[in-house]
Amino acid sequence: MNAIGLVAFALVGSAKAIRAEFDLFGVTVVGLVTAFAGGATRDVLVGRVPLALQNVGEVALGLLGVCLAVVLYAWLEAPDDRPITLYADAIGLAAFATAGAIVAIEIGLPAFGVVAIATINAVGGGAFADLLLDRSPFILFEDFYASCAVLGGSAYWLFTALAADATLAAAACATVTVGTRVLALSRGWTVPTAQRLEAVTGE
Amino acid sequence: MNAIGLVAFALVGSAKAIRAEFDLFGVTVVGLVTAFAGGATRDVLVGRVPLALQNVGEVALGLLGVCLAVVLYAWLEAPDDRPITLYADAIGLAAFATAGAIVAIEIGLPAFGVVAIATINAVGGGAFADLLLDRSPFILFEDFYASCAVLGGSAYWLFTALAADATLAAAACATVTVGTRVLALSRGWTVPTAQRLEAVTGE
Amino acid sequence: MNAIGLVAFALVGSAKAIRAEFDLFGVTVVGLVTAFAGGATRDVLVGRVPLALQNVGEVALGLLGVCLAVVLYAWLEAPDDRPITLYADAIGLAAFATAGAIVAIEIGLPAFGVVAIATINAVGGGAFADLLLDRSPFILFEDFYASCAVLGGSAYWLFTALAADATLAAAACATVTVGTRVLALSRGWTVPTAQRLEAVTGE
Numbered sequence: 001m002n003a004i005g006l007v008a009f010a011l012v013g014s015a016k017a018i019r020a021e022f023d024l025f026g027v028t029v030v031g032l033v034t035a036f037a038g039g040a041t042r043d044v045l046v047g048r049v050p051l052a053l054q055n056v057g058e059v060a061l062g063l064l065g066v067c068l069a070v071v072l073y074a075w076l077e078a079p080d081d082r083p084i085t086l087y088a089d090a091i092g093l094a095a096f097a098t099a100g101a102i103v104a105i106e107i108g109l110p111a112f113g114v115v116a117i118a119t120i121n122a123v124g125g126g127a128f129a130d131l132l133l134d135r136s137p138f139i140l141f142e143d144f145y146a147s148c149a150v151l152g153g154s155a156y157w158l159f160t161a162l163a164a165d166a167t168l169a170a171a172a173c174a175t176v177t178v179g180t181r182v183l184a185l186s187r188g189w190t191v192p193t194a195q196r197l198e199a200v201t202g203e
Numbered sequence: 204m205n206a207i208g209l210v211a212f213a214l215v216g217s218a219k220a221i222r223a224e225f226d227l228f229g230v231t232v233v234g235l236v237t238a239f240a241g242g243a244t245r246d247v248l249v250g251r252v253p254l255a256l257q258n259v260g261e262v263a264l265g266l267l268g269v270c271l272a273v274v275l276y277a278w279l280e281a282p283d284d285r286p287i288t289l290y291a292d293a294i295g296l297a298a299f300a301t302a303g304a305i306v307a308i309e310i311g312l313p314a315f316g317v318v319a320i321a322t323i324n325a326v327g328g329g330a331f332a333d334l335l336l337d338r339s340p341f342i343l344f345e346d347f348y349a350s351c352a353v354l355g356g357s358a359y360w361l362f363t364a365l366a367a368d369a370t371l372a373a374a375a376c377a378t379v380t381v382g383t384r385v386l387a388l389s390r391g392w393t394v395p396t397a398q399r400l401e402a403v404t405g406e
Numbered sequence: 407m408n409a410i411g412l413v414a415f416a417l418v419g420s421a422k423a424i425r426a427e428f429d430l431f432g433v434t435v436v437g438l439v440t441a442f443a444g445g446a447t448r449d450v451l452v453g454r455v456p457l458a459l460q461n462v463g464e465v466a467l468g469l470l471g472v473c474l475a476v477v478l479y480a481w482l483e484a485p486d487d488r489p490i491t492l493y494a495d496a497i498g499l500a501a502f503a504t505a506g507a508i509v510a511i512e513i514g515l516p517a518f519g520v521v522a523i524a525t526i527n528a529v530g531g532g533a534f535a536d537l538l539l540d541r542s543p544f545i546l547f548e549d550f551y552a553s554c555a556v557l558g559g560s561a562y563w564l565f566t567a568l569a570a571d572a573t574l575a576a577a578a579c580a581t582v583t584v585g586t587r588v589l590a591l592s593r594g595w596t597v598p599t600a601q602r603l604e605a606v607t608g609e
Contacts, residue, residue, distance in 0.1 A: 017546070023597035025553055026546030040451070045243070046252055049452055053510075053519035074604045104256075113256035127335075132533075134542040136337040140220070140229030147228055191226035198277045248446070249455055307459075316459035330538075339540040343423070343432030350431055394429035401480045 001174070002099065003061050005092020010035040010065025011072075012089055013129045015080035018073050020133050030129050031066035032059075038124035042100050042117055046107050086185055090148075094177035097122040097149040098170050101156035105166075111157050118153025118173070119146055144184035147191055152177030204377065205302065206264050208295020213238040213268025214275075215292055216332045218283035221276050223336050233332050234269035235262075241327035245303050245320055249310050289388055293351075297380035300325040300352040301373050304359035308369075314360045321356025321376070322349055347387035350394055355380030407580070408505065409467050411498020416441040416471025417478075418495055419535045421486035424479050426539050436535050437472035438465075444530035448506050448523055452513050492591055496554075500583035503528040503555040504576050507562035511572075517563045524559025524579070525552055550590035553597055558583030 013034025017027040036058075040050035052058055072079035079085060100121025104114040123146045127137035139146040155176040159169035183189065192200075216237025220230040239261075243253035255261055275282035282288060303324025307317040326349045330340035342349040358379040362372035386392065395403075419440025423433040442464075446456035458464055478485035485491060506527025510520040529552045533543035545552040561582040565575035589595065598606075 018600045020542070020547070021599050021601065022542075022547040023599050024603065025556075025597045027600060029546060029552075044247055044450055045256065047250060047453060049513065053451065053515050053522060056516055056518060059518045070600045070603070073600050107252065109256050110259055112259060112262045116256055131334060131537060132542060132546060134337070134540070136223070136225075136335060140232060140335060141223070141225045146232075150228070191228045193224055193226050194221045194230060194273045194276050195224065197227065197273070247450055248459065250453060310455065312455075312459050313462055315462060315465045319459060334537060337540070339426070339428075339538060343435060343538060344426070344428045349435075353431070394431045396427055396429050397424045397433060397476045397479050398427065400430065400476070 001091050001095035004088050005095040006035045006058060006061040007065040007068070008085060008088035008092045009096075009125060010062040011069045011085060012080040013126065014066045014069035015073065015078065016129065016133060018069060019078075024070070027070065028063070028066050030132055031069060032062050033132060034125045034129040035062040035065060036125060037128040038096055038121045038126075039099065041124045041128075042103060042121045045117065045120070046103060087182070090178050090181040090185070093122050093145070093149060093181055094152060094174040097152040097177045098156065098173045101153050101173050102166070102170065104153075105156070105160055105169075111154075111161075114157040114160075115150055115153040118156065119149045122146070122149035122152075122177070141193075142190065144189035144191055145181070148177045148181040148184065151180050204294050204298035207291050208298040209238045209261060209264040210268040210271070211288060211291035211295045212299075212328060213265040214272045214288060215283040216329065217269045217272035218276065218281065219332065219336060221272060222281075227273070230273065231266070231269050233335055234272060235265050236335060237328045237332040238265040238268060239328060240331040241299055241324045241329075242302065244327045244331075245306060245324045248320065248323070249306060290385070293381050293384040293388070296325050296348070296352060296384055297355060297377040300355040300380045301359065301376045304356050304376050305369070305373065308359070308363055308372075314357075314364075317360040317363075318353055318356040321359065322352045325349070325352035325355075325380070344396075345393065347392035347394055348384070351380045351384040351387065354383050407497050407501035410494050411501040412441045412464060412467040413471040413474070414491060414494035414498045415502075415531060416468040417475045417491060418486040419532065420472045420475035421479065421484065422535065422539060424475060425484075430476070433476065434469070434472050436538055437475065438468050439538060440531045440535040441468040441471060442531060443534040444502055444527045444532075445505065447530045447534075448509060448527045451523065451526070452509060493588070496584050496587040496591070499528050499551070499555060499587055500558060500580040503558040503583045504562065504579045507559050507579050508572070508576065510559075511562070511566055511575075517560075517567075520563040520566075521556055521559035524562065525555045528552070528555035528558075528583070547599075548596065550595035550597055551587070554583045554587040554590065557586050 010031040014027045014031030017030035036052035040052055043050040097118040100118040101114050104117035123139050130137040152173040156169045156173035159172045213234040217230045217234035220233035239255035243255055246253040300321040303321040304317050307320035326342050333340040355376040359372045359376035362375045416437040420433045420437035423436035442458040446458055449456040503524040506524040507520050510523035529545050536543040558579040562575045562579035565578045
C-alpha cells in the first residue's frame with residue numbers, strides 16, 4: 001500500500017507541475033514533495049531524520065511516479081484525474097495516515113497528536129506542493145479528502161485506547177480512510193463552509 | 204495570558220479562513236495553525252516535539268477560538284476586527300514572544316537567536332496562516348506588529364544580560380510587547396518601506 | 407566563500423522584497439530568510455539547532471547584505487541583477503551546496519540524501535523567500551540554477567564513494583556548482599519543460 005501511495009502521490013504532484021509549465025527540475029521537486037513532504041514533516045515533528053533521505057527504494061518509487069506523469073502526459077489529458085489514479089491515491093492516503101498514527105502512538109502522543117500526525121503524514125505533501133504552485137492547499141476548501149485521514153487517525157486512536165492490538169488498529173485506520181475516501185469520490189461529498197452551515201442552521 | 208492568546212489567535216485565523224470561503228476543515232486548520240504553528244516552529248528549531256501535539260488543554264483553547272469565529276461570524280461582520288479581539292491578540296503576541304524568549308535563553312542562544320525565536324513564536328503562526336490563504340504574510344508589509352515582538356524579545360535578552368532574574372525579564376518582555384502594540388494600534392504606526400526611507404533621507 | 411554567499415543571498419532577497427514594497431522589517435526578514443533558511447532547513451532535517459541562531463558573525467554578514475540592498479536601491483535600478491551580484495550569488499550557491507553535502511555525508515546519508523541536502527542548503531532559502539513574496543519559487547520553472555547544486559552535490563557524493571578525501575570532494579562540489587552556474591549564466595541555459603521535451607521527442 002505504501003508503494004502504491006508513493007507512486008500515485010508523485011504522479012499526481014508531477015502532473016500538476018507539468019500543467020503549470022514548471023521545468024523538469026520543478027516537476028521532479030513537486031512530485032517528490034507530494035510523495036515525501038508529509039512523512040518528512042512527521043519525522044521532523046517527532047525529532048527524527050526523514051526516512052525519505054535514507055531510503056533509496058522509496059525515492060525510486062517516487063521517481064517512478066514522476067516519470068509516469070511525464071510519459072503519460074504525452075498520451076492523456078490529465079493522468080492524475082483518471083479513476084485508477086484516484087483509487088491509487090486513496091490507497092496512499094490510507095497508507096500514509098496509518099504510518100503517521102503508528103509513529104504518533106509510538107512516541108506517546110494523546111488523541112489530538114495522533115490525529116494531527118496521521119493527517120499531516122497523509123496530506124502534508126499535497127498541501128506543500130500546492131504552496132509551491134502558488135495556490136492555497138486544495139484540502140482546505142474543496143473535496144472530502146483530508147477529513148478521511150482525520151477519521152482514519154481517530155479510528156487508530158480509538159482502537160488503541162480500547163486496548164486493541166496495533167495490527168487491528170492499523171487495519172481499522174486504513175479501512176476507514178480508504179472507505180470514506182471512496183465514498184466521498186463516488187458520492188461527491190464535500191465539507192460545508194461556515195457560510196453554508198449558517199444558511200442551513202440560521203433559517 | 205497564554206490562554207487568552209491561543210483563543211484570540213485561533214479566532215483571528217479562523218475568521219480570515221471563513222472570509223476566504225474555506226470549508227470547516229480548512230477553517231479549523233487555519234485557526235489552529237495561527238495559534239500553534241509559531242510555537243511548533245520554535246520547538247522544531249530547538250529540537251523538541253511540539254507541545255501543542257501533547258497538550259490537550261491548549262488544543263481545546265485553540266478549538267474554542269475556532270468555534271467562536273464560526274458562531275460570531277453569523278452575528279458580526281468581522282469578529283477579528285473588534286477592539287476586544289485586537290487587544291486579546293496583543294496579549295497573545297506578548298505571551299508568545301515571552302514564551303519564545305524563555306526557551307531561547309534556556310538553550311543558551313545569543314541575542315539574535317533570542318530575538319528571532321521570540322518573534323517566530325509570536326508571529327510565525329499568523330505568517331504561516333497567510334501562506335495557506337495564498338497571500339504574503341501581512342507582518343512583512345503593513346502595520347507595526349512583528350516589530351513589537353522584536354522589541355519585547357530584545358528587552359528579555361537585555362534584562363537577562365544585565366543579570367536580572369527570569370521573572371523580571373519575562374515581565375519586561377511582555378510589557379514592552381503589549382505596550383508597543385497598543386500604542387501602534389491607537390496611533391496607527393507602520394514601519395517605513397525602503398522607498399519612503401529614501402524619499403525622506405535623500406531629498 | 408561562505409561569507410560572500412551570505413552577503414550576496416541576503417542582498418538578492420532584500421532587493422526582491424524592496425521591489426515588492428515590503429516594509430523594512432519585511433525586507434530584513436526576506437533577506438535573512440534567503441541567506442539562512444536553506445541552512446536552517448538542513449539543520450532541522452538532520453536534527454540540529456540551526457547554526458544561524460547561534461552564530462553572531464554569520465547573522466552580521468546577512469544584515470550587511472540587507473543594508474547593502476537598501477542603500478544600493480537608491481542608486482541602482484536592480485542591484486540584484488548586476489554581474490557582480492550574479493557571480494557572488496554563484497559563489498554562495500557553491501559554498502552552500504558544499505556545506506550541505508558535508509553535513510549529509512557526516513550523518514551517513516546515501517546518494518539521494520546527499521544531493522537533496524546539498525540542494526536544499528543551496529536553494530531552500532531563495533525558494534522560501536519566493537513563497538513569502540507570494541510567488542512560486544523561481545527555481546522550479548526558469549533558469550538553470552538549482553540544477554547546478556544537484557550536479558555539485560552529485561559530484562561530492564561521487565568523490566566520496568570513490569574514497570577521495572573530504573577536501574577533494576568539497577573542491578569538486580564547489581567547482582562543479584560554480585562552473586555550471588557561470589556557464590548557465592553566460593549561455594542562457596534553461597531546463598526543458600515536459601511540454602518541450604515531448605515536442606522534441608514526439609515528432
